[in-house]
Structures are given as structure tokens and as C-alpha cells.
């Protein structure tokens with residue numbers, strides 16, 4: 353093979369609770385996957401198939417590092433989410449087989465430039481610059497799937513400066529994790545290292561410089577970042 357003409361990018365990875373690193377390939381995110389959040393955004397939660405958007409792998413913020421407040425927004429929102437990490441790939445994965453492709457879980461934040469997203473929605477334009485900007489995906493340590501034997505229930509909560517902003521339960525996911533994996537694997541071939549941000553419950557709101565965001569998913573752990 354001939355030589356690379358520029359330096360190839362490093363592999364992005366997330367520390368795991370057993371002392372390893374989970375290498376990240378792609379980041380898929382589910383939109384409107386909790387009914388109460390769909391309602392707060394002005395949508396009917398009962399009639400929609402799941403839909404997806406992506407963030408670049410290098411938008412992850414790991415290790416509790418600070419998140420720089422992004423450019424071009426006056427309305428940066430937090431979205432607290434359970435993140436699924438895949439151990440293997442596949443296409444047309446059956447719901448019954450979906451969990452066999454999961455390596456583990458992490459707590460994550462799908463940070464969103466809500467004002468840019470609102471403009472994009474109005475104009476029928478893509479969400480990429482609202483969702484996939486630099487440092488838009490703070491994430492905690494990844495734990496093996498054995499840490500969460502039943503990903504269909506458990507507290508998911510976000511505090512900002514110690515005050516609860518989002519609190520819900522994984523049982524309120526509209527599309528369960530196996531259903532989400534099965535559906536997404538019909539749209540694209542999933543691969544080992546892919547992450548899926550599974551959607552946020554209600555209570556999304558703006559955060560500003562100096563705010564400390566600390567989220568937890570019961571059994572999985574925390575995600576923590578300070579906006580600077």
C-alpha cells in the first residue's frame with residue numbers, strides 16, 4: 353500500500369470500567385424516543401417510526417473533561433441519554449438477536465444547539481450543525497452489558513449545578529434498545545464500535561458557561577462535564 357499523504361486521524365476511544373478502551377466507529381442518535389420529550393418539543397409521540405441522526409466520533413468528550421461552549425448558538429440544550437456500544441456488526445438484525453451485538457453502556461449527553469435546530473426544522477434542512485458540532489457528546493465510562501441486565505428499566509437523571517433538570521426511567525423509551533438496533537440495522541449495516549445514543553427524556557433546557565452537568569443512568573454510571 354502506498355503511504356498516507358496526510359497523518360491519519362487517531363482512533364477515538366472511551367475508557368471502560370474494566371480498564372480497557374472502547375474504540376468508537378460511528379455515533380448514531382435516536383430522535384424523540386421518550387413520549388414526554390416528544391410532547392415538550394411539540395410532536396405526537398404515538399405515530400412516528402424511529403428516526404436517526406449522527407454525530408462525528410471525534411465530537412465525544414471523555415474523562416470528565418470540560419466542554420467548550422460552542423460557537424454560533426444562544427441556546428445550547430442538554431439531552432441526557434443512555435448510550436449503547438456495539439461489539440459486532442450486522443444488517444437486518446432480529447430484535448431477539450439484538451442484545452448479542454451489544455458490548456456495553458455509558459451515560460452520555462447529546463448536546464444540541466436548539467436555535468440552529470429550530471431554524472433547520474423550519475427550513476427543512478439537515479440537523480448536522482445543530483447536533484454534530486465539536487465537543488457535542490460528553491460521555492462517561494463504558495460498562496460491560498452485564499452491569500445492566502435489564503436495559504428496559506432504571507433511573508435516568510441529569511442535574512445541572514446540583515439541581516435535577518431531567519428525571520425519568522428507561523421503561524419510558526418508546527423504542528426499546530433491541531427494537532432500535534433492529535430498526536437501525538435495516539437502514540445501515542451496523543459495525544463493532546458503533547455507538548447509539550438512545551434518546552432523551554423530558555426536561556431539556558438551556559445550559560451556559562460555568563454550569564456543571566452531571567447525569568446518571570442507574571447501573572451504568574455517570575457523565576460529568578463543566579461548560580467553559
Ligand code: MN
Pocket residue numbers: 381382383431433462549551552
Ligand atoms: Mn437526543
